[in-house]
Amino acid sequence: MTRSAGHLIVKTLETHGVQRVYAVPGESYLDVLDGLHDSTIETVVCRHEGGAGYMALAEGRLGGTPGIAMVTRGPGAANAMIAVHTAWQDATALVLFVGLIPVADRGRDAFQEFSLEGWFSTTAKRVMVLEDPDRASEMVAEAIHLARSGRPGPVVVGLPEDVLVRTTAAPALTPRPLPSLVPAAFDVDHLMERLALADKPLIVVGGDGWTGDTGERLLDFASSANVPVAADWRAYDAVPHRGPAWAGWLGYGRADTLAARLDEADLLVFIGCGRADVLSDGYTRGLDTETILVLADTSATMHDGRLDRHVFATPSALVDALPVGSAADSPAAGTRGPAWMDALAADQRRFATPAPDGGDAVDRGTAVDLGIAFGELERALPADRVLTYGAGNATLWGHRYLSHTQPNSLVGPRNGAMGLAVPAAVAASLTFPDRQAVAICGDGDFFMNAQELSVCFAHGGTPLVLVVDNGIYGTIVQHQRNHYPGRPSGTAMTNPDFAAWMRSFGGHGEYVSSTEEFAPALERALASGLPALLHLRTDPATMGPSPVAAPSLAAAAVSE
Structure with a gap:
């Protein structure tokens, strides 16, 4: 059977059990997109390459096979870099396919030309470029195997657009077995x-x-x-x-x-x-x-x-x-x-149990008391929930008060990258449609990839998003207060009504301005059957949950 290299790539992804690819389309890999037209693989069209990479990373962490992302050359690859760095530091299996300029145009500063290896070689397990259509399946199989084996991580595969359309009779390879790493x-x-x-x-x-x-x-x-x-x-x-x-x-x-x-x-x-x-x-x-x-x-x-x-x-x-x-x-x-x-x-x-009144005064502040709110969330969510996090102090409430009873139930950037919570929750909802995915993020983190909520309405995901809004980049403000007291700089934000924004998509959105409003709003959100968002207004003076030291270790404890 003869087919194009682009179509062979798609067929090889199928033989490796790939169910979804997360993509921002580009003219440099049109033949792969054409192969996906008739494929069993679902093409999840994303709004930003960073969001596509994050979704693939989330599926790689949750689903057992490397997440697959596809982006175009130059600007697209640049936007996807954040997901590659996250997968590298987090040791998560990810394969990023990047469309490239035609081979004949190399070295002439062609439109959107860049060095794939120069950009990614220090943050990927390997960078490959398809030069021979007969090796298209071999390269895909190698990339997936490398991403999964040893210390998992990202592999980047470059796809020159002219090589993709060349035909080949090479077969679609099946997965290579992983080495048996049994302890002696x-x-x-x-x-x-x-x-x-x-x-x-x-x-x-x-x-x-x-x-x-x-x-x-x-x-x-x-x-x-x-x-x-x-x-x-x-x-x-x-x-x-x-x-x-x-x-x-x-x-x-x-x-x-x-x-x-x-x-x-x-x-x-x-x-x-x-x-x-x-x-x-x-x-x-x-x-x-x-x-x-x-x-x-x-x-x-x-x-x-x-x-x-x-x-x-x-x-x-x-x-x-x-x-x-x-x-x-x-x-x-x-x-x-x-x-x-x-x-x-x-x-x-003692550390993970919220006090009945939400904790001491430093926790409560004004507006929504997150100590109480996350205690309510722990009680309301099903045991098999999937929790996703971005970065920042807002996530610490979830870490502390939300428990895990099952594997494959958490996605959070271990490299501290912002913007992962929303796309990860979308991917989790698509990967596990029968489980409740919940994104927990601050207002700064949320708006870095909030546009990916549109994917839910195209592909059927129903995550719940909690946006903790204190109007500042809280983690940086905390450092400023410690090192430059009284001199806030570059950390304030002006936010819209996030709940109204969610409703504009056709989802369920509510603005929550007090602790008493939280539990009823959460119940309505979970019962809606829609992608849902709760916009939680909180006190900017509250940086995170209060530290709790056991009496026997009070002298040895250090401040968080």
Whole structure:
């Protein structure tokens, strides 16, 4: 069978199980768009290349296969760069296809010409350019395999428009199997021995790839071994938030108590993540503690400090190899009782439970009390909800008060990029149409990609968007107050009525100006069956939830 290289690319995406591509169309890859016309793959037309990249990233994190984004040359590729950087730092599988100028036009500063490798080589696992139509399927298969294998990440594929229309008889390849990253028996034995000898061990989970019951089984193992389990920043869905072993999360907005416990631990076991910048409070915590790293990354990228043993395995392979049993017969428990684990679990329960009145005075402020509002949200949302976040202080309320009971239920930029919440929620709603997707973002974050809500009305998604509006770039204002008090500069915003804007699309939108209005508005939004938005007016003086320190650690706690 003979077909164009562009059509072969589409067919290869089909054989790899791709269900959607997120695209901003461009003349440089028209033949691929033509191939998508008759394809089983849904083409999700986005309004901005950054939004398309973010949607693909969200699907890559939630759906098990790399997210696929398609953009055009020059300006389109530039706009998509933010998603590539996010996928790179977050270790999330993503394949970005970029249309390019014809081969014959290279090197003459042709219209929208740029260096694909020059732009992306430092923020992608590999940059490829299609030069031979006979290799079109091979290149797609290689890109998807690379994005998924080892430390997941972004792969960028350039598609010169003249190569795409050339014909080829090459077949559409099927997926290459991933390497089996099973831990060696002696590595598992060593882990059991070190856990048994430790007085205050701590397991830290993170990264992507926590699918099925992997997190639940790890938590059961940890509970039987009296080992607390904490999560890396924005990897909270790795394990369910239940039972005696769940200890909370590290990173921005974390509990002071857990940060102090990290310093106190005598053995750290990282699974799926390393001791990175945010987790360690800027490379200041736990760097000299005995460390076992379980990570499918030979170079241990983004791990800093002591490393006593590197187990080259995926989280699921490690959990498959762990012994199961009760505390009475667990080889990892040693003589350690549950006191250490129970203390961390108690710290987390105290930290994650909103006070009945919304907390102390610094939380309440005026307008909507987010302590109360997010407590209501936790009670109202179904257990299988998918939460998406942008960046900024507004997200800390969700991190603290919203729980996760299932894997593949959180998308948030671990690199702190703004603008992800809305497109990620749209993609989550398309990926899991029977689950409630909820975007949590500040007013600055929301308007960076708010236009992607239009995709819901074209493709059927029904996310709920919560916009926390304090009229400022809150995180930067907080830094200004700390370092340049009394000198606000470049951080104020003027906002429209976001709810009215949502209604203009045909969705459900409400402006919420008081705490009492929130619960009824939330109920109406969830019952609407439409894409919905709640515009929450909040006090600009309230920067985030108040820190809570356990009495036993009050002296050791540090301010958030």
